[in-house]
Amino acid sequence: MKTRYIYYIILLNMLSNVVAHVPVILIRHRFDGAVMAILVGSILSTGIAMVFFKSLQAFPQQDFPEILKQHTPSWARFTILAYFIIAWFFAGFITIASYSDITVRFINPDISEWQTDLLFILIVIFLANSTTKQVLYILEIILVVNVPLIILIFIHGLRSPYMDWTAVRQILTYAWNWPAWDALAATTYIFTGYANMVIFHRVFSQQISLRWFPLVGVVGLLNLATTFFLPIGYHGTEGVGSYIYPWIATADSIRMELGPVERMVFVFLLLYLSISLLSTLVHWHVGLKLVQGILPSPSSSKNKTWYPLLVLCSFGVLTLVADLLFNEVNLYNLSVWWLRLRLPSEILLVLLLYWIARKVKHETKSTSSAADRR
Amino acid sequence: MYWKSKVLYDALWEQFHPSQDAKLQISKNEYEEIRLVYLKSLTDEAKIQTLILKPFYELVSEEDFSRYIRSLPNTSGYQETDNLAKKILEGNLILFSGLHVFIIDVKKAVNNAATQASVENVIQGPQYGFSENIEVNLNLIRHRYPQETLRIEVQVLNTQIPQSVYLVYDTQFVNEDRLQKIKERLGKIKGKTLQAVGELEQKLNHEKITLFPTSMITERPDRVALNLSQGKVALMVNGTPFLLLAPAVFYDFMSSMEDIYQSWGVSRFIILLRYFGLFISLILPSMYVGVTSFNPELFQVQLALSIAGSRVGVPYPSYLEVLFMLVMMELLTEASIRLPKTIGSTATTVGGLILGQAATEAGLVSNIMIILVAAVAISNFVIPINAMGFALRVSKYFVLLLTTFYGLVGMVVGMIFLTGYLCKLDSFGQPYLRLFLGDNDKDLFNDKETVS
Numbered sequence: 001m002k003t004r005y006i007y008y009i010i011l012l013n014m015l016s017n018v019v020a021h022v023p024v025i026l027i028r029h030r031f032d033g034a035v036m037a038i039l040v041g042s043i044l045s046t047g048i049a050m051v052f053f054k055s056l057q058a059f060p061q062q063d064f065p066e067i068l069k070q071h072t073p074s075w076a077r078f079t080i081l082a083y084f085i086i087a088w089f090f091a092g093f094i095t096i097a098s099y100s101d102i103t104v105r106f107i108n109p110d111i112s113e114w115q116t117d118l119l120f121i122l123i124v125i126f127l128a129n130s131t132t133k134q135v136l137y138i139l140e141i142i143l144v145v146n147v148p149l150i151i152l153i154f155i156h157g158l159r160s161p162y163m164d165w166t167a168v169r170q171i172l173t174y175a176w177n178w179p180a181w182d183a184l185a186a187t188t189y190i191f192t193g194y195a196n197m198v199i200f201h202r203v204f205s206q207q208i209s210l211r212w213f214p215l216v217g218v219v220g221l222l223n224l225a226t227t228f229f230l231p232i233g234y235h236g237t238e239g240v241g242s243y244i245y246p247w248i249a250t251a252d253s254i255r256m257e258l259g260p261v262e263r264m265v266f267v268f269l270l271l272y273l274s275i276s277l278l279s280t281l282v283h284w285h286v287g288l289k290l291v292q293g294i295l296p297s298p299s300s301s302k303n304k305t306w307y308p309l310l311v312l313c314s315f316g317v318l319t320l321v322a323d324l325l326f327n328e329v330n331l332y333n334l335s336v337w338w339l340r341l342r343l344p345s346e347i348l349l350v351l352l353l354y355w356i357a358r359k360v361k362h363e364t365k366s367t368s369s370a371a372d373r374r
Numbered sequence: 375m376y377w378k379s380k381v382l383y384d385a386l387w388e389q390f391h392p393s394q395d396a397k398l399q400i401s402k403n404e405y406e407e408i409r410l411v412y413l414k415s416l417t418d419e420a421k422i423q424t425l426i427l428k429p430f431y432e433l434v435s436e437e438d439f440s441r442y443i444r445s446l447p448n449t450s451g452y453q454e455t456d457n458l459a460k461k462i463l464e465g466n467l468i469l470f471s472g473l474h475v476f477i478i479d480v481k482k483a484v485n486n487a488a489t490q491a492s493v494e495n496v497i498q499g500p501q502y503g504f505s506e507n508i509e510v511n512l513n514l515i516r517h518r519y520p521q522e523t524l525r526i527e528v529q530v531l532n533t534q535i536p537q538s539v540y541l542v543y544d545t546q547f548v549n550e551d552r553l554q555k556i557k558e559r560l561g562k563i564k565g566k567t568l569q570a571v572g573e574l575e576q577k578l579n580h581e582k583i584t585l586f587p588t589s590m591i592t593e594r595p596d597r598v599a600l601n602l603s604q605g606k607v608a609l610m611v612n613g614t615p616f617l618l619l620a621p622a623v624f625y626d627f628m629s630s631m632e633d634i635y636q637s638w639g640v641s642r643f644i645i646l647l648r649y650f651g652l653f654i655s656l657i658l659p660s661m662y663v664g665v666t667s668f669n670p671e672l673f674q675v676q677l678a679l680s681i682a683g684s685r686v687g688v689p690y691p692s693y694l695e696v697l698f699m700l701v702m703m704e705l706l707t708e709a710s711i712r713l714p715k716t717i718g719s720t721a722t723t724v725g726g727l728i729l730g731q732a733a734t735e736a737g738l739v740s741n742i743m744i745i746l747v748a749a750v751a752i753s754n755f756v757i758p759i760n761a762m763g764f765a766l767r768v769s770k771y772f773v774l775l776l777t778t779f780y781g782l783v784g785m786v787v788g789m790i791f792l793t794g795y796l797c798k799l800d801s802f803g804q805p806y807l808r809l810f811l812g813d814n815d816k817d818l819f820n821d822k823e824t825v826s
Binding site for chain 2: 103107108111115116119120123126127130133134137138140141142144260261262263266270273274277
């Protein structure tokens with residue numbers, strides 16, 4: 001596969017932050033360290049991601065379960081994978097649950113939430129039950145269609161006369177506050193797309209060049225700045241704190257008088273519908289493959305086709321039930337907790353991989369030097 | 375007569391003499407006797423006369439005659455493995471002369487005129503398509519593709535009445551995996567007969583429920599030549615002016631041969647137009663339902679008001695309105711295909727103009743609906759390959775169904791579903807839909823598509 005697909009995976013997470021409560025967490029901490037968190041988080045995440053890709057270079061065309069299988073005892077593999085399955089399931093769950101909330105609130109108030117959930121879950125199950133390459137093809141097509149329009153909305157929003165740059169400057173005066181943990185966790189979520197490579201790496205055979213990788217950090221920083229400052233510019237430093245989905249409210253303030261659609265919020269919502277479905281698709285696909293890493297597919301060909309469907313359907317049923325029990329505040333709290341735990345788990349994941357990679361390199365070096373001596 | 379050839383002759387006599395068109399003829403001259411066995415309906419009797427009978431009476435010795443026969447270009451000696459009855463059915467003549475048995479090809483070619491291309495028209499470009507005769511078609515391909523690496527293979531199907539399928543490919547470009555897969559699937563074909571490549575396409579596909587075509591039927595020699603140079607395999611059956619090209623991906627169905635005969639800018643514009651048409655024909659009906667019944671605030675207020683205004687007299691919800699008009703249009707399209715050409719235009723005029731006019735006046739559907747249905751119908755025909763046009767005609771109902779239940783969200787989800795479905799399809803192991811596949815995309819031809 002071409003290297004560009006890696007950047008699609010990273011880009012997807014950058015875009016889907018709006019649905020995963022990142023802006024609202026950052027805005028909650030706008031006076032105590034969000035700006036610093038954005039700066040520190042960008043640098044930190046880019047660094048972590050580069051270590052991650054560097055370590056992966058030792059294992060061409062292998063995914064994380066395979067690497068663990070070769071280099072760690074089975075109890076460790078089982079625990080680690082089980083933990084990550086839960087993490088990836090919740091990543092998908094939060095996206096679907098909050099987007100169905102958004103749908104009911106802003107697009108289809110007449111349709112009940114479980115019906116919306118059902119539609120989203122069914123489509124994600126259908127799409128996630130494909131090969132890893134097919135997931136990347138789907139990802140590419142939908143991103144290429146959507147991203148230009150999303151960037152258009154961003155630019156249009158920034159150029160609008162309703163954007164109040166004084167508010168932005170005021171927030172910038174709080175830049176020197178020590179970053180809050182929550183805000184840092186929220187910031188690094190934007191860059192966390194690379195973590196999906198634990199599974200997707202198995203279709204990449206080439207060495208991934210890291211020379212231009214810091215550019216990803218810059219793009220992420222710009223994206224974060226837009227995510228954070230645009231709502232502040234539209235709603236003011238105080239007013240922006242009263243929304244649970246500040247971005248949707250902001251998009252509703254953007255108008256394109258001469259365009260085919262005047263209220264940008266609809267375009268925005270429909271574009272983000274595809275983005276959040278894709279995000280869930282990628283997360284659940286990774287979840288599915290991790291499950292298959294613990295429990296290999298049955299050998300008979302008939303069960304083999306049903307097995308992934310069964311896993312995905314259990315994800316779906318869990319989501320459906322949990323979303324019925326959760327209201328928006330619960331969902332927000334869950335999202336915050338998930339983000340808080342995500343950052344240290346991600347660092348652990350990268351360190352683990354780095355350790356294994358060093359061990360492997362060391363072994364090959366010693367064997368090759370032994371061969372030289374002979 | 376040598377006893378072995380006698381046994382062969384008797385067997386043939388046993389098999390063929392009840393047939394009215396079988397000819398078992400014995401000719402004698404001064405020195406020897408020859409026997410001919412052939413089917414009158416399959417062979418060219420004038421050819422037999424000039425090639426065999428005339429020299430037989432003119433040449434003086436037995437030696438001379440058999441030497442002459444052996445030197446004919448379309449003669450082959452009898453081998454143990456040959457099935458003579460089958461050879462006769464293929465239009466050969468069996469000649470028994472003394473100790474020797476010869477198989478001589480004296481086929482009478484029928485339907486060997488190349489027909490004007492009528493399904494895939496181009497403005498500037500080759501105007502003739504294939505004929506119904508396989509030899510002529512092979513000849514057309516060889517002429518258009520003068521390359522020594524072009525390989526022609528014959529595979530006989532395991533159907534009850536055997537039919538041979540000709541595989542044509544260029545060994546320097548073809549992907550071995552895909553070729554192997556095609557041969558494997560050809561070997562698995564069962565059934566009574568095989569008459570046309572459309573049937574072959576259905577039988578090559580191992581999925582039960584199919585909507586989108588995964589191999590391409592074409593009638594244009596230029597398209598075949600182009601596709602051979604892109605590493606595809608052409609499958610031919612005798613008796614049809616169409617060929618099957620496999621594997622075929624989504625873009626193949628969106629391209630017309632005209633695209634490479636036009637200037638760069640023009641052809642890009644036309645391709646863009648085609649995708650625009652595809653998009654319109656898929657989402658316009660759903661968009662109407664979504665905008666009128668779910669989110670009228672999407673477009674400018676004036677438009678929302680004028681749609682609402684034109685729907686004042688319509689008693690039904692928008693999805694019924696759309697469905698009613700769409701089904702009417704499908705009926706009209708279907709009818710105009712089957713009707714004789716002379717009545718066709720009358721039917722479309724009566725159906726299209728008068729029905730649309732009357733339906734709005736009667737208050738069954740709104741004015742805007744008529745514009746919409748016309749746009750959908752026209753844009754559907756922009757798609758150059760019919761099979762794809764049909765598939766998209768069906769898929770728009772699926773998007774409409776989702777929109778009826780979920781509004782604009784359903785429309786977007788429906789489009790994502792369709793994209794995903796196309797990405798999940800494959801044509802003999804080649805991914806059906808993906809972006810940016812240039813000629814330099816290495817995984818297209820050489821990479822093994824592993825399932826992962």
